Amino acid sequence: MTKAGTTVRTADPPLPVVHLPRRRGVELALIVLAVLLSVYGYCAVGLAQHGTVPPGAAGYGAGLGVLALFAHCAVRLRAPCADPLLLPIGVLLNGLGLVLIYRLDLETPGDRAAPTQLVWSALGVTLFTVVVLVLRDHRVLTRHSRTCVTAALVLLTLPIFFPAVNGARIWIRIAGFSIQPGEFAKVLLAVFFAAYLAANRDALAYAGRQVWRLRRVQLPTGRVLGPIVAVWLVSVGVLILERDLGTSLLFFGLFVILLYVATGRIGWIAVGLLLASFGAVAVGWLEPHVHSRVEAWQQPFASIEAGEGPNQLAQSLFAFAAGGILGTGLGLGHSVLIGFAAKSDFILATAGEELGLAGLSAIFLLYGLLVERGYRAGLCTRDPFGRLLAVGLASIVALQVFVIAGGVTGLIPLTGMAMPFLAQGGSSVVTNWAIVALLIRVSDAARGPDTDDGQVMP
């Protein structure tokens, strides 16, 4: 694919017909494999729990397959040069998530989440298809960056007016449906950051006054930097108000990465780390909700010693440990002991217990591959907006996976977040499909034969 990019760049207008390896067939084959793997997992759960193949296996496979095929057709039609790995990875992770949620549903007969999740997945794939079909060129989005940032800020602010759930004000509940607006906001904000930084990156990188007469320390002018810092401050501030620490960390990381990539100033990382540690210490001290999480992270077994039984994190660690290297097998673990968040924030513990370190590593590598393909699209596309957008979206996935997986394995303090595609949560699934759709769009531009700066107005 790098080859494709260079080929195009060196060729002059009277193009000989270059046969680009579009690899749509590979994509189809991988999608079929992903669907088969999911159906296999579904059957394995049924066999482990009841000794029979679940009656819905065929229907489930057909449903997932049809959805995936729709998406595939949209890609064939409107993004024929797109990266062939992105969509299959999305299908596999989403299918695996459904299997894990279905598996946990069997332990909680009163609370079935898999059917709802399937509906949301269908919605997500539909959104994916719509985005791929309607959005012909990602650069169109730069025109709407103001709309995006307004929408993002409104979405972020909304949950303040709704009651807190489990200590965090991040949900909107209307007529039995609960939506997590912060999920959508992160894509919108990524679009805005990418658009703004792409437009102003020269000003950010080279203008500004020097401080202390040191060459390296040079601040951009407030006029250029001001708006974006303001947006970022507002969003992180709101998230702290809502006690959505995982997402604040995500926005923070996204901002610093994009600023670094756009300006190439290593100083931004230093400033970012400084601010992050300052903020973390301040929030950790002042906010009891956060403070307790940090304590739980340092002493996961404190509640056991206090005679109150294991807390969620301890249960999660028990689940991972029970999985060992090869796992107990799908349907044969006891991660339901984690409690109410087993299907959402802690879904990874079920994967760790039943698929083992082997399965967990495979899942991590799938995410890694998704992120890598996102970065690859960013590297190969030529317009700054596309580059920053792909890097931003890929970084969102990477940071989110790190924050939640690091949390449930005890690497970092736990912050409530949804594992992309795997966890129960409609907003999250839909958002992640939107992310994949945008990455497909950028990668199509990156690998397509008509890549040319300035062909479409920025």
Place this chain on the structure above:
Amino acid sequence: MTRHIRHAAVFCALLLVALLVSATRVQVFEAGAYAGNAANRRTDIARYSGPRGDILVEGRPVTGSRDTGEQLRHERTYTDGPLYAPVTGFASQEYGTTLLEHAEDGILSGTDPMLAPLPLWNDFTRARSPGGDVATTLDRAAQKAAYDGLRGRKGAVAAIEPSSGRILALVSSPSYDPAALSGNDAGVARSWARLNGDADKPMLNRAVRQTYPPGSTFKVVTAAAALDAGVITDLDAPTDSPAPYRLPGTTTSLTNESDRCTDLSLREAFTWSCNTVFAKLGVDVGVTDMAATAQAFGFNDTALRIPFSVAQSTFDTSVDRAQLALSSIGQYNTRATPLQMAMVSAAVANGGQVREPYLVERTTRAGGATVSAGGARSVRQAMHPATAVRLKELMTQVVTEGTGGNAAIRGATVGGKTGTAQHGVLNVGTPYAWFVSWAQGDDDLEPKVAVAVVVEDASVARGDITGGGVAAPIARAVMAAVLTS
């Protein structure tokens, strides 16, 4: 910009590596510690995931498993729970296991590595062997006879096959139903509180975990020591023993129930259970030989397992002569479990050899293949074979002519010894009624059974409490059950 995108990509790759390292740390290096954490329910869930193996009496299970469909799926059930409780103990999800359920837990719950088809197979497949069975040595009829004989009175019975050490009956009364402790619901907690609060201590295994002053039944040991030490050479020669007998170095006098004990021969003194004769005999034998003989019978042994542990029976070895006199008639610090006294009786019946008692005949896999077999326990010579022959004669005479007449069985030779043990401050407690005996059917080549019975609170007037009156009929029923089965 390209260079910086690559930097950011490297950063993301580092995050991924951190996650992989973290997962490996939890799932490989710390997995053992987490699995062993007491708060981790997985061990319990796995433990109760399958039905527990059974404890068998004469090949038939006296336990069972019930599938509750709960998280801890299988609960223990018991058929004739109170009858076998002193053998099985309980297997409770809430309160753990006791007795055989505890001692053979590895076999019953399926965790014993011996149950795996191949070494390390279960570690590899993460499979769990189905629980194996534990076949006991119990004789169903004897157990039932002993239980019925006690009729809920406080007491215990232990019966042994003298030639092998197989335990044929082990009864403690009053008993309880271990099924009441099986699950983990509120009823179990109530049962637990009720059983522990009961003044009669139904969960106390009186046959092996409670020691009593053996009283006159200990005279078997004293007689064996006297004969082995050569203090007595002729059973019928008169002994130089006054009645009442003033304890050496004190002004306390020891008396007898019977008034014809003065200078009686060992044969007569044994038949009529003369305290004065045996107290003096013990003093004549001396503490060294008395202690050696008592220890050869199994006293002061802390290591006996049948396979659950047995309380230590004691014979005090640091005594003065007055204390030795009392010790020799089963008082002072001499204490014995009913099982220990059955061992004494069995040693006499078995030519002086003490076979270490055992309760587990064999353990098997769920399919029936033997995992391990019982038997082949250690053997100790408690007395000369000739001494055993003479003691058998003495014990037989107790039943035919003396205080043990209630134990006589038609068509069998029965030997016995009664005991009425004083206890409590100034001996005000209701005396314990003891009877130890053995029986040999007329067609049998060797004695088939040795029994010890103790009844704590025989509900009769104090003067009537004698081993012969209260305990001997129970022993007789148990012996008859073994001889006819």
